[in-house]
Amino acid sequence: MANKNIRSLSFRKELDDNLFENITDLSHKNASKSEFQELAKRFMIDDSVVAATASFYDFTRESNRNKKIHVCSGTACMVANTQNSLYKNLENHFDPEEIGHAACVGRCHTNNAFMYNDNTYSANNENELGSIIDNKKYQENNYNIGCNTTPILTAEIEDITAFYQLAEVHKNNPKQVIQEIKTSNLRGRGGAGFPFWFKLDAVISAPLNNLSKESQKYIVCNADEGDPGAYSDMYLMEHQPHKVLFGMYMAGLTVGANTGILYIRGEYPDSIRIVGEAISALKEKKLIGDFKFKIIRGQGSYVCGEETALLSSIEGLRPEVRVRPPYPAQYGLFGKPTVLSNVETFANIHWILQNGGEAYAALGTKQSTGTKLVSLDSFFNSPGIYEIEMGTPLKTIFDEFGKGLKSDIKAFQIGGPLGGIVPSDKIKDLTLDFESLNSNGFLLGHASVVSIPKDFPMIQFLEHLLEFTADESCGKCYPCRIGSFRGMEMLQKAQKEGYKIDHQLFEDLLETLEIGSLCALGGGIPLPVKNALQYFKEELKQYFT
Ligand SMILES: Cc1cc2nc3c(=O)[nH]c(=O)nc-3n(C[C@H](O)[C@H](O)[C@H](O)COP(=O)(O)O)c2cc1C
Numbered sequence: 001m002a003n004k005n006i007r008s009l010s011f012r013k014e015l016d017d018n019l020f021e022n023i024t025d026l027s028h029k030n031a032s033k034s035e036f037q038e039l040a041k042r043f044m045i046d047d048s049v050v051a052a053t054a055s056f057y058d059f060t061r062e063s064n065r066n067k068k069i070h071v072c073s074g075t076a077c078m079v080a081n082t083q084n085s086l087y088k089n090l091e092n093h094f095d096p097e098e099i100g101h102a103a104c105v106g107r108c109h110t111n112n113a114f115m116y117n118d119n120t121y122s123a124n125n126e127n128e129l130g131s132i133i134d135n136k137k138y139q140e141n142n143y144n145i146g147c148n149t150t151p152i153l154t155a156e157i158e159d160i161t162a163f164y165q166l167a168e169v170h171k172n173n174p175k176q177v178i179q180e181i182k183t184s185n186l187r188g189r190g191g192a193g194f195p196f197w198f199k200l201d202a203v204i205s206a207p208l209n210n211l212s213k214e215s216q217k218y219i220v221c222n223a224d225e226g227d228p229g230a231y232s233d234m235y236l237m238e239h240q241p242h243k244v245l246f247g248m249y250m251a252g253l254t255v256g257a258n259t260g261i262l263y264i265r266g267e268y269p270d271s272i273r274i275v276g277e278a279i280s281a282l283k284e285k286k287l288i289g290d291f292k293f294k295i296i297r298g299q300g301s302y303v304c305g306e307e308t309a310l311l312s313s314i315e316g317l318r319p320e321v322r323v324r325p326p327y328p329a330q331y332g333l334f335g336k337p338t339v340l341s342n343v344e345t346f347a348n349i350h351w352i353l354q355n356g357g358e359a360y361a362a363l364g365t366k367q368s369t370g371t372k373l374v375s376l377d378s379f380f381n382s383p384g385i386y387e388i389e390m391g392t393p394l395k396t397i398f399d400e401f402g403k404g405l406k407s408d409i410k411a412f413q414i415g416g417p418l419g420g421i422v423p424s425d426k427i428k429d430l431t432l433d434f435e436s437l438n439s440n441g442f443l444l445g446h447a448s449v450v451s452i453p454k455d456f457p458m459i460q461f462l463e464h465l466l467e468f469t470a471d472e473s474c475g476k477c478y479p480c481r482i483g484s485f486r487g488m489e490m491l492q493k494a495q496k497e498g499y500k501i502d503h504q505l506f507e508d509l510l511e512t513l514e515i516g517s518l519c520a521l522g523g524g525i526p527l528p529v530k531n532a533l534q535y536f537k538e539e540l541k542q543y544f545t
């Protein structure tokens with residue numbers, strides 16, 4: 001109850017004078033303690049609430065906020081082994097204390113990635129680095145783009161005005177919109193594969209709770225794309241922003257919400273700029289009536305991709321995962337009914353309404369319809385973003401689009417840190433859909449592919465996964481808060497001190513994480529670890545009793 005009261009106080013100004021943005025601004029200008037206290041007073045909340053938020057994020061916490069440059073600490077750069085040499089080169093230009101880190105910046109196709117002056121870059125050598133730092137040379141984030149079927153997400157939009165006209169056709173018919181989306185069987189692309197129509201339906205019928213004096217509802221786009229190795233949402237925001245914005249606008253017209261919020265990760269500065277420009281163009285052309293869009297810039301946190309943590313983040317609270325129910329559709333942003341979905345999910349809506357749900361359902365498999373964007377990393381000869389019809393064999397994608405691999409790869413991490421570790425020889429048995437990966441003990445997730453080279457020690461990869469979980473844990477439940485650290489320590493000691501991990505103890509730890517965690521961060525991390533223990537038994541056995 002107390003928690004609810006504190007939350008509702010911070011709701012007072014909602015988006016117009018947003019608490020999270022106020023805290024972010026103060027952190028970035030290194031405000032004094034009394035300025036933070038003043039803010040807490042103005043929002044009628046305790047200082048500790050503001051301090052808890054400011055200390056949570058990569059870009060607002062004191063230890064990392066004043067860095068001049070942030071090196072990508074993502075999995076793809078780690079396995080490509082580019083981080084150490086980049087750090088070394090950067091020391092020719094910066095003092096070590098000026099160099100910080102950022103989680104994946106979406107340059108998994110080239111690596112050597114970093115954030116500088118509100119842009120992201122890749123510098124393969126000292127020369128390239130020099131031209132970026134000394135000559136301020138801007139570098140476009142270029143990668144291959146392709147499609148093996150009817151292009152839904154990758155087709156160019158020829159005329160924006162005509163594109164938005166479709167909303168006029170459907171705006172007074174929410175039932176039909178929901179029916180088309182139901183027929184299409186569009187499932188959420190953020191990882192869990194939840195049917196999208198159900199969220200629209202739930203928000204339409206959500207009772208307005210005490211806090212909803214008026215009938216405010218929200219549409220929230222989860223553009224936090226935290227999975228290292230994934231850059232498909234980044235592609236959509238930077239190359240197809242109107243597909244995403246249209247989907248949100250149409251969702252708003254359908255459920256009766258007049259505001260859409262895009263929570264975009266701070267590590268994607270170009271996405272923030274490009275989506276902002278697309279919103280301005282819509283206003284200028286008067287294509288969305290009085291519907292409002294707002295961008296909230298994430299401040300560096302993986303767990304903020306979890307939907308309830310994301311809502312707390314926008315509200316300016318420490319982004320701890322919330323117990324569900326209530327679901328965002330019932331009690332969402334600022335306590336209001338909220339449709340919260342992934343970038344790619346929203347980006348499908350226009351095509352479905354234009355071509356009909358049946359046409360969409362005719363693509364892919366019965367349960368996994370449509371297409372999916374796949375992100376391939378720099379170990380592929382042709383890395384990039386590919387729109388692939390669901391049900392396509394992974395081997396076809398790797399061979400025909402990735403054009404094979406540059407070096408010997410023993411496994412692929414598919415679907416981010418909570419996705420599976422798929423040994424190379426299993427790829428031929430899998431197709432790109434939720435069911436194929438699930439039934440083989442893996443996950444589709446957001447369909448990012450990070451290659452693990454033959455000579456990269458699997459124990460080190462597992463340490464990285466547990467370290468990532470420990471770093472990103474919101475701390476709400478103890479299996480994840482404590483278990484991820486204990487797991488990481490065991491894996492570190494096993495490599496450095498000749499310590500043998502007790503097999504039973506490690507399995508108990510994984511089981512506790514799996515069944516005792518509140519969200520899929522703690523609950524999902526055992527999956528890849530178990531995959532590795534199963535498929536790389538020989539390599540790992542020296543570290544266990
Ligand atoms: C730790 C964690 C991180 C997540 N990160 C993301 C993310 O970056 N983007 C995303 O869309 N969903 C993410 N999700 C899933 C969201 O909680 C949610 O299921 C999703 O945004 C719903 O949208 P969809 O139905 O369109 O998939 C994450 C979940 C967890 C547990």
Ligand code: SF4
Pocket residue numbers: 303321472473474475476477478480481517518519520521522523
């Ligand atoms: S599993 Fe981890 S991230 Fe999820 S609620 Fe528990 S502590 Fe937070």
